[in-house]
Amino acid sequence: MMLVAFAALLANGFCLYLLRGSKNEEAHMRASEIFTSNDIVVNLGVIAAGGLVYALDSRIPDLVVGAIVFLVVLHGAGRILKLSK
Numbered sequence: 001m002m003l004v005a006f007a008a009l010l011a012n013g014f015c016l017y018l019l020r021g022s023k024n025e026e027a028h029m030r031a032s033e034i035f036t037s038n039d040i041v042v043n044l045g046v047i048a049a050g051g052l053v054y055a056l057d058s059r060i061p062d063l064v065v066g067a068i069v070f071l072v073v074l075h076g077a078g079r080i081l082k083l084s085k
Contacts, residue, residue, distance in 0.1 A: 005050070006047060016033065016037060019032055027083045027084065034076045038072060042072075046065075048065055
């Protein structure tokens with residue numbers, strides 16, 4: 001799972017690089033940047049949680065990182081809703 005998350009992190013990082021290079025400032029492009037940024041946070045969270053679960057032999061890091069990811073995604077959703085107004 002960590003390997004897949006790392007590959008996704010590289011892909012999302014490249015996509016964000018391309019999106020940020022775009023001169024288009026329309027709402028759908030800004031929303032794509034927010035989605036991609038959130039995906040990068042999720043990828044980093046999966047990698048961190050996987051490493052901590054393995055190192056600590058505990059499921060707690062997975063739950064904590066999952067809660068943090070939830071809050072980040074919720075914040076991103078709020079930002080996208082503001083763009084739509």
